[in-house]
Amino acid sequence: MEWLTGPFEAAFVQRALWGGILVSAICALAGTWVVLRGMAFLGDAMSHGLLPGVALAALLGGNLLLGALLSAAVITAGVTVLGRTPRLSQDTAIGLLFVGMLSLGVVLVSRSQSFAVDLTGFLFGDVLAVRATDLMLLGGALVLALTVSVLGHRAFTALAFDARKAHTLGLRPRLAHAVLLGLLALAIVASFHIVGTLLVLGLLIAPPAAALPWARSVRGVMALAALLGVTATFSGLLLSWHLGTAAGATVSFLAVCQFFLSHLVSGLLHRPVRTPGARPATTD
Template sequence: MEWLTGPFEVAFVQRALWGGVLVSAICALAGTWVVLRGMAFLGDAMSHGLLPGVAIAALLGGNLLVGAVVSAAVMTAGVTVLGRGPRLSQDTRIGLLFVGMLSLGVIVVSRSQSFAVDLTGILFGDVLAVREQDLFLLGVALLVALAVSLLGHRAFLALTFDPRKAATLGLRPRLAHAALLGLLALAIVASFHIVGTLLVLGLLIAPPAAALPWARGVRGVMALAAAIGMTATFLGLLLSWHLSTAAGATVSALAVGLFFLSHLASGIRGRRRARRSAHGRAPGTPAAGVASLSGPGPRPGAAATGRPRDH
């Protein structure tokens, strides 16, 4: 029992655990929409796009969070503006913005000869350095994320599953998309100090993707994703303490590992259900839902598209 509880008797590990719990909740709210809308590349681009702002803030001795917020605002505005152009695909525009921001960050870093330690923290995070004021800011960020998620839930839902209907219902899909980008930026800014700009997708994407086969609706995905993220945080901190590994990377790796375990279990469940269905058919009757025999099949309460319903 000492092996399990001992690390969390230390004050800075306790703060790291609380920081990871808050970040997991924030990422669950934003990451669910990212997964459902297939915006993983956008999330990756925005997380890497934080580098120039954070690097400039570190170079000038300023607040890294302020630098991250400025970079996130630039990325959000850039994606919104470039998204209106009809000639290039969205991935092309996002990719060019991503490379431009990342290149600018590397140029800023190259101007300093003593940036190695700071850069490591920026790229990979330093969850064990979470302070009490960081926890306060994360708490505020979670409240903001909850408010945006509650107020925009109907518009986000319509935008995700039927953008044309969103416009027909007067839900202002462009404004909803901008608000969703803001929610994504908030989650990334809140997370980069925990797992860094390179590993932020581990908490943003993996828990919602792991929750997707088991949840009945969007809110269910969010709740289960938060629980999975918190589990990855606890286990990651525990293992990093005993194995002397990088805490942020361990948390991110466990989140991805839980995703693979979830989908492996979902596949096994689907095959068992398919076999039970096949054995339970009357002789000579055709299989109901032949497609289900070749894969895990739709989740309970899921639409034909594989996305969960919500009411």
């Protein structure tokens, strides 16, 4: 028991655990739609596209979170506008925004005297440096994400499975898509300073993807994804304490391991059983 509970007696580890729990819940709400709609590339582009705003805020001595919000707003608007261009596929638009924003961010960060430190913190975060004010911000972000998810659940569901039917039902799929992008941006912005933009996709995609074989509804996927995220957070912090590894990376790695384990077990349980001596059916 001392091995399990000892690390969490430290106040900074307790804050890291609470931060990871809140991030897991936020990412479960947004990540479920990312997985259902196949928006992983957009999530990757948006997480790395935060760099220009963060770099600009650092150079001007401003709030990094506000800088990240600015970049997220630019990417969301860019994807929405370019996605309506008939001759330009959404993947192309996302790729162009991804490269453009990331390049601009590197240019801005290179103007800083602490280039390596700033970029490392941006990419990998520092979950053990979570402060009480960070927990308050994460709590507010969770409330906002939950509100958006509840109010937009019907539109998001229709959009995920049949955009044309969503339009027929008068659910305004374009608006729903824009709001969904905002929810994704909220999850990434709220989480990047905890686990970093390079690792946030681990909690955004892996838990919902791991929950898919076991849940029968969208709400079930969200609930199980949140539980898996919390489990990965607790286990990752515990292992990082005893093994001396990077906490955020350990959490994300365990979340990805959960995905592979989930689908492996699901595949074994749903494998068809063949009767000894039976021959496969043939058609003439």
